[in-house]
Every structure is written in structure tokens, then in C-alpha cells.
Amino acid sequence: MALSLSIAAPALATGSTSASSVTTKTYPPPDNTKINQRDSKDAKTAAVTQSGKQPGPTADQQSNAPEALELLRRIRAALTSAQELSTYARNVKIVVESNQAVWLRGPVRSANEKQQVETIARREAGSTAQIHNELELAL
Secondary structure, eight states: OOEEEEEEEEEETSEEEEEEEEEEEOOOOOHHHHHHHHHHHHHHHHHHOOOOOOOOOOGGGGGOOOHHHHHHHHHHHHHHHOSSHHHHHHOOOEEEOTOEEEEEEEEEOOHHHHHHHHHHHHHHOTSOOOOEEEEEOOO
């Protein structure tokens, strides 16, 4: 389903809106299907056989260990409170494994923002933590 946005401008003399002053723009629905397929278990198996490199865990593989959940909470809180980051950067996917390795995925607006997100995650996880930065620049 597409999103439609209509803006009606009031007529100057009467305060009413006329049909000729309505602007409608239709946007395609948000769709992360390609990204979700890329991150699926089947795609990960294919990626290992093609590249020889093991892709990172997905959200369904997030550790439920209390330490991992606490680290996830701290990173998310630090990102959402960083007002200088775009909405994209504040909403990146974060997966913490039981060994405290942190995976960052999703779109960000710039290379600088990509580095800022990694820096925040490293600060919260500690300097010895393994941070896997798989953030991508948004188109």
C-alpha cells in the first residue's frame, strides 16, 4: 500500500480550500525485503560458501544472557540520546553475542556517522570488545 500525502492551501479571501490548491504526492511503501532476505539464514549459508567468510548473527540469534542484554540496552540508550545522529543512525540494528561481540547493521547518512555509531558502541562495550561495523551508507 502506497502512502499519499495531500496538502490543501486555504484560499486567501474566503478562508476555504479549493480543489485547485490541493497537492497530492504518492510515496512507495517502505520495503526492507531485500535487506531482510540478505540477512536471512539461507542467504548467510550461501554467503559463506561464496566468500568463505562467516556473516554476522541476525536479531533472532541475539544472546539472552543478562550481560549481553545490558550491553545492548546501554548501546541503544547512548545512540538514541545522541541528538547529532540522524534517525537512521539512532535506529541501527544491534546484535550482541554471548561473548560480548557487537554487530552493527543498517543504513546511516554518512561515513562520519558510521564512525560515530561505532565509537559510541565501543565506548559502551569497552576498548577490548569486538565491534563488527556492517553499517551502510543510505542512498
